[in-house]
Amino acid sequence: MAALESGQVKGYRQAAEVFQVAERSVGSWWRAYQAGGWEALVVRRTSRPGPHEKIGPEDRAVLFQAMADYTPEELLIARSC
Template structure:
C-alpha cells in the first residue's frame, strides 16, 4: 500500500471500511483478500473507525520533518547560505576553494 499516493490510500481504506459496514465482506480475512491488503491493516482501520469515526482513516497532511542533524535555525541557515554565496572558504580562513559539508 505504501506505493499508493495518500489520496489513493485514503480511498482504499474508505472502500474497505464501507465493505465491512455494508456486509459485502464479513471478516478481516475476506476483506484483506478482496482488497489486496493485510488482515492486520483491515483490523487497524476498522477499529479506528469504530473508535474515532470516519475521519480516522482519512489522509492526514504530512508535516515536514527537520533533517537529520540540523543544528541551526532558519535565520542562521539564511546567514550561512548568504556567506556561501558571497565568499569562498579561503576568504574566511579555511582551506580549499569549494564548500564542503565539513567546511560549512
C-alpha cells in the same frame, strides 16, 4: 470500511483478500473507524526527524537562481542517460 459495514465482505480476512492489504491493517483501520469515523482514518503527515538542512536559506536562494538562469550543461552538471 464501507464493504465491512455493508456486509459485502465477511470479516477482516476476506476484506484483506479483496483489497489486497494485510489482515492486520484491516483490523487496525476498522477499530479506528469504529472509534472515530472516517476522520480517524485520515493520514496526518508529520515531518520526519532527521538532520537539519544541508544548506542555509541564502545558499538555497543562490542555487535556485542559478537553476532558473542556466541550463544543466552551463552549470557543468552531467546528465546520465
